[in-house]
Amino acid sequence: MRTSVNSPRAIGLILLLLGAAGLLVAIIYSSSVPALISLGLIFWGIIISYIQSEEYVKKTILNSTSTTLLTALDETLRSLDYRGKAIYLPPKYLNDPQSTKVYIPKLQNGTLPSPDATQKLEMQPTQKDAQGILVTPPGAELARLLETELGTSLLRIGLKDLPQRLPKTLIENLEIVTNCDIQTSTNSITGKSPDAQTSQNAIFVKFNTPIYKDTCKRATQLSTIYSNIGCPLSSALAIAFAKATGKPITIKTQSTSEDGSTNETEFAIVEEPTT
């Protein structure tokens, strides 16, 4: 049976043993030069043992598996004829606050139902009078991973803190983007009566992803995915915004560069139905 050798651990152990032996010789002969060398070996032995390589997967494997799932989702939605704009739901619209769902209306100009209706739909997904469908978005697990790396739930981070914390996690911890810029804007539109005052909230995100570029490029060819559900990364960002704001989110516009690496997305906060 072939056993795999953990090379960094083996190198670290060899350096540690050499260092320990050298230190023993240095103490016996009271020599400072071998002591310095062996102390250095011990330090590097400990460091190499501690800094082990992470588990990596080839980008081609990641792309081929994720694009297949996106294509399957696109084909399913097209065959079921769901034409509406996908709406990322905040936890209050779902039975389990930890779960993530996207609501896709049946009709092109379909609106968002009430939280009670979506909770009912989640319990009975096959109900006949349903005006839409609840789907787990492609970025659901990525959003969960974001929460793990952030060390807190996205529900506890407000939209104010998210533009500072999210890019740092995406760049430094997950290393899936090389740069990420998040800008929020609130434009108040005041009507004639005080009740007519509404606010149009938009979140602009620009990111550069060498990891997901092929997946994002493939997503541009899928009609129900692109500018609707979004590529896995846009989807994860939409989930993050829905949780942080506590309001439904849609992908308003999305533009991807020719090679798929640069992506500019505008997310909109959906006005909730008045009960």
Add this chain to the structure above:
Amino acid sequence: MNPVFPLNLWDVSLILAVTAIILLVTSEILSPYYGTTNLKINKKRLKNSAITTSILFLVTVAIRIATMIYGMS
């Protein structure tokens, strides 16, 4: 022959300083902000090691300063 550890605190401090500089420079070069690197290493742990070694070096410096101050009085 009485076995004696042949290094003093200053020697250990020197090793720690050199190691800290190497680790800090490496962790900065491998930073994702610097560009995409192909080195398959746990960068978070590398950064932690660099910071720990730097703190250890500063501790040895603090001990040395304390010895100088309290040794005089």
